[in-house]
Amino acid sequence: MKELIIIFFLLTLSVLSFAQTEPDGINAPGKQNRVITRSEKAQQLPITRDTAIDIPEVRYYVEPTFHEVSFDVEPIEAAKLKIKEPLQKLYPGYVKFGVGNYTMPFVDAYYGSMRSRTNSWGINLKHHSALGDINDVGTAKFSKNYLDFFYKHFLRKHTLKFNTLYHRDVVHYYGFSLDDSLIPQAYRENEDSTRMVYNLIGFQGLLSSSKLRDSSKIQHQVGLKYHYLNNIEKLQEHNVVLNTSLSKYLEGENIEINGDFEVDFNALSQPALESVDTLGVVNNQIGTQNNSAIIRLVPYVINNKILNKLHFKGGFGINVDIASANNYFYFYPELELSYSLFNDVFIPYAGATGGVHRNSWNYLRNDNPFLLSNSNVLNTNEKINLYGGIRGSMSSKWSFNVLARYQKLSNAALYYNDTTFAYENAFGIIYDTIGKTTLSGQLAFQNGEKVKVFGKAEYFIYNTQNQEFAWLQPDFKVTLSGNVDLADKILGRMNVFLVGNRKSFSYHAIDDVTPNDQGQYVLDLKPYVDANLGVEYRYNKKLSIYVDFNNLTASKYQQLNKFPVHRFNVLGGFTFKF
Numbered sequence: 147m148k149e150l151i152i153i154f155f156l157l158t159l160s161v162l163s164f165a166q167t168e169p170d171g172i173n174a175p176g177k178q179n180r181v182i183t184r185s186e187k188a189q190q191l192p193i194t195r196d197t198a199i200d201i202p203e204v205r206y207y208v209e210p211t212f213h214e215v216s217f218d219v220e221p222i223e224a225a226k227l228k229i230k231e232p233l234q235k236l237y238p239g240y241v242k243f244g245v246g247n248y249t250m251p252f253v254d255a256y257y258g259s260m261r262s263r264t265n266s267w268g269i270n271l272k273h274h275s276a277l278g279d280i281n282d283v284g285t286a287k288f289s290k291n292y293l294d295f296f297y298k299h300f301l302r303k304h305t306l307k308f309n310t311l312y313h314r315d316v317v318h319y320y321g322f323s324l325d326d327s328l329i330p331q332a333y334r335e336n337e338d339s340t341r342m343v344y345n346l347i348g349f350q351g352l353l354s355s356s357k358l359r360d361s362s363k364i365q366h367q368v369g370l371k372y373h374y375l376n377n378i379e380k381l382q383e384h385n386v387v388l389n390t391s392l393s394k395y396l397e398g399e400n401i402e403i404n405g406d407f408e409v410d411f412n413a414l415s416q417p418a419l420e421s422v423d424t425l426g427v428v429n430n431q432i433g434t435q436n437n438s439a440i441i442r443l444v445p446y447v448i449n450n451k452i453l454n455k456l457h458f459k460g461g462f463g464i465n466v467d468i469a470s471a472n473n474y475f476y477f478y479p480e481l482e483l484s485y486s487l488f489n490d491v492f493i494p495y496a497g498a499t500g501g502v503h504r505n506s507w508n509y510l511r512n513d514n515p516f517l518l519s520n521s522n523v524l525n526t527n528e529k530i531n532l533y534g535g536i537r538g539s540m541s542s543k544w545s546f547n548v549l550a551r552y553q554k555l556s557n558a559a560l561y562y563n564d565t566t567f568a569y570e571n572a573f574g575i576i577y578d579t580i581g582k583t584t585l586s587g588q589l590a591f592q593n594g595e596k597v598k599v600f601g602k603a604e605y606f607i608y609n610t611q612n613q614e615f616a617w618l619q620p621d622f623k624v625t626l627s628g629n630v631d632l633a634d635k636i637l638g639r640m641n642v643f644l645v646g647n648r649k650s651f652s653y654h655a656i657d658d659v660t661p662n663d664q665g666q667y668v669l670d671l672k673p674y675v676d677a678n679l680g681v682e683y684r685y686n687k688k689l690s691i692y693v694d695f696n697n698l699t700a701s702k703y704q705q706l707n708k709f710p711v712h713r714f715n716v717l718g719g720f721t722f723k724f
Contacts, residue, residue: 233261235687236260236261237688237723237724238257238258238259238260238724239255239256239257239258239723239724240255240256240721240722240723240724241253241254241255241721241722241724242254242255242719242720242721242722243719243720243721244692244694244717244718244719244720245717245718245719246694246715246716246717246718247278247715247716248276248277248278248712248715249276249277249278250274250275250276250277250278250715250717251273251274251275252273252274252717252719253271253272253273253274254270254271254272254273255270255271255272256268256269256270256271257269263300264299264300265297265298265299265300266297266298267295267296267297267298268295268296269293269294269295270292270293270294270295271292271293272290272291272292272293273289273290273291273292274289274290275287275288275289275290275316276288276712278712279320280320280702280710280711280712282323282324282325283320283321283322283323283324283708283709283710284318284319284320284321284322284324284334284340284571285318285320285337285340285341286318286320286712287316287318287337288315288316288317288318289314289315289316290313290314290315290316291313291314291315292311292312292313293311293312293313294309294310294311295309295310295311296308296309297309303355303356304353304354304355304356305353305354305356306351306352306353307351307352307353307354308349308350308351308352309349309350310347310348310349310350311346311347311348311349312345312346312347312348313344313345313346313348314343314344314345314346315343315344315346315515316341316342316343316344317341317342317515317516318337318340318341318342319340319342319516319568319571319572320340320571320709321516321563321570321571321572321706321707321708321709322334322569322570322571322708326569328569329569333569340571341378342377342378342379342515342516343377343378344375344376344377344511345375345376345377346373346374346375346508347373347374347375348371348372348373348374349370349371349372349373350369350370350371350372351369351370351371352367352368352369352370353367353368353369354366354367354368355367363394364392364393364394365392365393365394365395366390366391366392366393367390367391368389368390369387369388369389369390370386370387370388371385371386371387371389372384372385372386372387373385373508375507375508377519379417379419379519380415380417381414381415381416381417381507381519382414382415383412383413383414383415383506383507383508384412384413385410385411385412385413385504385506385508386410386411386412387408387409387410387411388408388409389406389407389408389409390406390407390408391404391405391406391407392404392405393405399449400449400450401447401448401449402447402448402449402450403447404445404446404447404448404461405443405444405445405446406442406443406444406445407442407443407444408440408441408442409439409440409441409442410439410440410441410442410504411437411438411439412436412437412438412439412504412506413435413436413437414435414436414437414506414507414523415433415434415435415436416433416434416435416436416519416520416521417433417519417520418433418520419518419519419520419567420567421566421567422565422566422567422568422569433520434520435470436470436523437470438467438468438469438470438525439466439468440465440466440467440468440502440504440525441465441466441468442463442464442465442466442501442502443463443464444461444462444463444464444480445461445462446459446460446461446462446480447459447460447461454486455485455486455487456483456484456485456486457482457483457484457485457486458482458483459480459481459482459483459497460480460481461480461481462477462478462479462480463477463478463479463480463499463500463501464476464477464478465477465478465501465502467502467525467527474527476500476501476502476527476529478499478500478501478530479498479499479500480498480499481497481498481499482495482496482497482499483495483496483497484496487538490538490539491538491539491540492536492538493536493537493538494534494535494536495534495535495536495537496533496534496535497532497533497534498530498531498532498533499531500528500529500530500531501528502525502526502527502528503525503526503527503528504525505523505524505525505526505557505559506523507523510523510559510575513559514561514573514706516571516572516573516706516709517561517572517573517574517575518564518567518568518572518573518574520567521573521574521575522575522577523575524557524559524577525557526555526556526557526558526559527555527556527557528553528554528555528556529554529555529556530552530553530554531551531552531553532551532552532553533549533550533551533552534549534550535547535548535549535550536548543591543592543593544589544590544591545589545590546587546588546589546590547586547587547588548586548587548588549584549585549586549587549588550583550584550585550586551583551584551586552581552582552583552584553580553581553582553584554579554580554581554582555579555580555581555582556579557577557578557579558577558578558579558580558616559575559576559577560575560576560577560578560613560616560617560618560619561573561574561575561576561617561618561706562574562575562576562617562618562650562651563650563651563652563707563708565652565653565654570652570654570708571708573706576613576617578610578611578612578613578616579610579611579612580608580609580610580611580616581608581609582606582607582608582609582616583606583607583608584604584605584606584607585604585605586602586603586604586605587602587603588600588601588602589601589602595631596630596631596632597628597629597630597631598628598629599626599627599628599629600625600626600627600628601624601625601626601627602623602624602625602626603622603623603624603625604622604623604624605621605622606619606620606621606622606623607621613664614649614651614662614664614666614668615649615668616649617648617649617650617651618648618649618650618671618706618707619648619649620645620646620647620648621646621647621648622644622645622646623643623644623645623646624642624643624644625641625642625643625644626640626641626642627639627640627641627642628640634684635683635684636681636682636683636684637681637682637683637684638679638680638681638682639678639679639680639681639682640677640678640679640680641677641678642675642676642677642678643675643676643677644673644674644675645673645674645676645705646673647670647671647672647673648670648671649668649669649670649671650668650669650670650671650707651666651667651668651669652666652667652669652707653665653666653667654667655667656669669707671704671707672703674701674703674704674705675699675701675703676696676697676699676701676703676711677697677698677699678694678695678696678697678698679694679695679698680692680693680694680695681693682721687723688722688723688724689720689721689722689723690720690721691718691719691720691721692718692719692720692721693716693717693718694716694717694718695714695716696712696714696715696716696717697711697712697713697714697715698714699714700713700714701713
């Protein structure tokens with residue numbers, strides 16, 4: 147546009163200049179046709195010019211080059227599909243039968259329900275006996291017969307369980323010499339004179355709420371236990387235990403409030419026994435009736451994982467021991483503290499507790515089956531139980547526990563060979579106050595369900611108040627057990643028990659032994675090892691055969707003074723499922 151204006155301006159100046167200036171030459175007037183050539187005006191329109199620049203597409207060219215590559219083929223595992231495996235087939239019953247030396251039959255039979263969402267039940271029958279004797283110590287036959295039945299019902303918010311049982315146990319007081327002329331011949335030769343039979347009938351019921359953690363609900367359970375025990379010497383015992391437990395979880399505070407309450411009533415009727423002295427004196431003709439009750443109340447709180455590391459349990463226990471003549475009231479701490487280090491690799495812990503423990507006749511005769519039926523029975527008062535240690539897991543397979551414990555036990559039951567109502571082939575009970583220190587360590591290894599190994603070592607220190615020693619209590623124990631499963635076809639079991647020195651005494655004179663102030667001739671029972679090995683071969687899912695080797699060292703050791711055990715024995719048989 148600017149150029150057009152300049153051109154137009156120049157043309158105008160040119161025309162004006164030509165009109166005003168006379169040209170040089172001749173000016174002659176005349177007539178003439180003038181032809182003016184038509185001129186065309188050049189038209190030039192404005193053009194818009196775009197300043198944008200089109201960049202041409204850049205193309206690259208790669209020179210092809212061949213490179214030789216070598217590789218090794220390695221096999222890979224086949225892909226695994228996550229398919230839900232079908233449930234393992236169950237068999238409602240089985241029979242396990244075996245027989246061994248010492249004429250030792252064994253039967254274990256079970257039949258019960260299959261899978262159910264509403265209930266489960268089962269009945270179990272067991273028999274184990276030995277008809278063979280141990281040389282030179284009298285008749286050592288025994289028999290154990292069990293018949294147990296259980297039922298469990300699943301309610302909407304509760305679970306109801308109960309079971310009943312009948313046990314019949316037969317033992318012989320065999321701990322005497324057949325050549326002892328001081329023992330009447332009729333007693334030595336008549337098996338019935340040393341025979342003891344116990345009959346136990348029991349019932350247990352439990353109603354518990356579902357284990358759902360809900361701060362608005364109170365978890366609870368109520369239980370009832372009862373047993374009736376008698377023997378051929380007309381001893382009778384009735385024991386009833388009623389207990390209840392309540393707990394409430396406070397989610398906001400991460401605290402669980404708990405309370406346990408229990409009433410334990412025991413009625414024991416004991417017979418009069420005839421003395422074995424030459425005068426034939428009958429002692430305690432009327433017999434004794436011992437009724438007692440223990441009431442327990444233990445409120446406590448649990449604070450789990452404070453800062454995800456600290457666990458605290460705090461409370462107290464109130465125990466009342468109600469006897470025929472006296473009533474005793476006791477107060478105990480209920481404390482425990484633990485702290486997690488390195489994600490539960492090490493967990494230091496410590497605690498303090500205590501309580502009154504029921505010494506029922508059923509408990510005592512299971513601890514020592516050769517008790518005299520007229521032995522005095524008192525409950526044990528654990529005045530204090532202080533403990534502390536470290537537990538944890540070094541890996542997913544290894545776990546450990548190291549513990550130190552101190553207990554103060556009042557009326558702790560100790561056993562001795564009685565000479566008043568037996569020929570040292572039965573035991574009476576002496577009660578004493580004992581301070582017991584226990585140092586123990588446990589180590590466990592588990593590789594799935596294929597290999598399980600457990601080891602435990604304990605060392606004991608006793609301080610007695612009235613007796614010279616804690617009679618028949620070992621100074622150490624070592625336990626080693628293991629299970630191996632080879633391709634679910636061959637199963638191996640091992641149990642090894644090492645029991646240390648124990649002290650016992652006799653009221654009869656022992657050569658080269660000086661009696662103490664109480665007229666007791668102290669003797670030592672040597673340590674012993676009891677090693678057992680079992681192997682089972684599963685022919686198929688229904689049938690398997692097994693063999694158990696017991697007391698592999700064939701030692702004639704004594705668990706109790708004057709009571710040696712059976713030496714090496716073998717028990718073998720089969721198991722059949724149906």
